[in-house]
Amino acid sequence: MTSEVDADPTVPTLEMVAARAGVSRSTVSRVVNGSTSVTADVLAAVQAAIEELNYVPNRAARSLASRRTQVIALVIPESTAMVFGDPFFASIVQGVAMYLANTEYTLNMMIAVESRPDKTRRYLMGGNVDGALIVSHHSGDHSYEHLERSLPVVYAGRPLTADGHGGSYFVGVDDIAGERGAIDHLIERGRKSIGVIAGPQDMPPGLDRLEGWRQAVRRYGMENTDLVEYGDFTPESGAEAMRRLLSRGVPIDAIVAANDQMAVGAYTAIREHGLTVPDDIAVVGFDDNYFGLTATPPLTTVHQPSVELGATMAEVLVKLIQREPVQQVTILPTSLIVRQSS
Amino acid sequence: MTSEVDADPTVPTLEMVAARAGVSRSTVSRVVNGSTSVTADVLAAVQAAIEELNYVPNRAARSLASRRTQVIALVIPESTAMVFGDPFFASIVQGVAMYLANTEYTLNMMIAVESRPDKTRRYLMGGNVDGALIVSHHSGDHSYEHLERSLPVVYAGRPLTADGHGGSYFVGVDDIAGERGAIDHLIERGRKSIGVIAGPQDMPPGLDRLEGWRQAVRRYGMENTDLVEYGDFTPESGAEAMRRLLSRGVPIDAIVAANDQMAVGAYTAIREHGLTVPDDIAVVGFDDNYFGLTATPPLTTVHQPSVELGATMAEVLVKLIQREPVQQVTILPTSLIVRQSS
């Protein structure tokens, strides 16, 4: 048995609603668009007709006539999509989708194939969407900046440019403060020699989390100011960085990693050296995802509100589109989740 | 500084292309739509004009005139979106998006708010999309079945109905065979008493993976045919199920869990009893996500090709829309990933 799709169960049009309600198409249009200048009885009649016919406005027609699409693009570079497994991106997508579910906007998720950057650019500039949300693994990469002249755009994370944000709108978290908080916590617990497994230094989270560590090291007047090794956000790189740190022969009683994956990787290296977490070395991650949640021992980490980040990006973009006032920069708070690794 | 959006940088229209190329709009339309009945020189002229003007067809106009939208909806029930953290869903979304990136179709991802089922239904039936992909955590829930009469629909996972698939199109994996393979492996490694932490019995993966264990138990003539406890796919439930299994006092030297999260949870319970993985008890999961990958020891598990599953769903739907022949049921193979827990 094959499920056959009906030829055409005649989708009702605005005109049919008008005829049934005994009014003009304009009036129906007004009702559909929530105009106030319609008398109560006419409104009721139209609504009844809409209900009876099960009328749904045709987006294409509406968009063509109004020159608004009611579509928001969520652009994800292909290289980022590959690492979609990263819970951070999944959460952002979820936040965006859930926020938009309660608006009139539709989410158009697109993978930007990097070998054909033009395809994406043209699609976005071709009047097919009302605005775009850009999420890149290489957070801070605002290479779509030229778009901003023809389309409202909101980024996840601050741009890489040192001098301000170049007019871009973005939503992010305060990585510096978040990492500083992690170290405050370690100091409170009596740790003296705190190392850091930093992330790539060509993206803001990598840079800022390291800066947070630096500020804290200075503030607490710690002796070892060069206990830094770098990773690329993968567990393996975290393990390697930790091995390098341990092989220095310098005493270390705590480590902060720029994300949970590397923190969990550090566990491996610590165990290899016959040491235990947290007795010998306390470990604190960043992000708060299940890598840390399911690790043994469960990881203390800096929580980043990623679902909310997605929702906020969508909110800012919608306001931008509707020309409501919005801040260019929105910083969401991080919070320390203390578990058993510290 | 505020980024101002230009008033209207005049998006080029098909008419402008026609004028520039010195042909009629119909001809430009033919070129844009890849019609063969256009002479080489005319084609070249039109393509040049398109290039020079940076012309992009307006989707709304095209859709209005052709009565095709080129939009595919990916519907995710709200309750499922909540557990978006489950890598399985993230991978499906990724697969769908990546497949569609190479087609003319656009991905419209929508969260179906369960308190307003009508909103979703009407949107889908209102001629706003050419087809729908339905992904539910409660896999097998084909409650959108009525839609299939007016719209091509493809589901992830087999329906719950016992009698065939009721005409629905779906893409899934062979959970029964996958689980059986896990047990073949354990038997090969000399395990004698294999228990199972089953999933919820109101969804196909839960049912089928347990059935796979049952078939294998029977086939190998194992003695303990009731070494079954149930969980709800979370790590905690896996730990609890394992505790119940261990407290029975029956010898167990291996356990298969219906997903990786529960398998990792089982680790906890096994350790609590002073036992080790895999020396005392071998553990095999199902899904193959980072829960198992980052666990200690890394988990042996049944790999499910989730990205490919998403891509295949999209492929089937596109063929369905284009009235090309497609199988109603597509079953993707699972494969056993042997790591260190078995």
Add this chain to the structure above:
DNA sequence: GTGAAAGCGCTAACAC
């Protein structure tokens, strides 16, 4: 092979 003409379903001035 190419053009002319007629809409697709809706919104938005503008009259009344």
Add this chain to the structure above:
DNA sequence: GTGTTAGCGCTTTCAC
């Protein structure tokens, strides 16, 4: 408040 009138940018018969 409500109706009339033009399109929005494209596809699609149908002639030629």
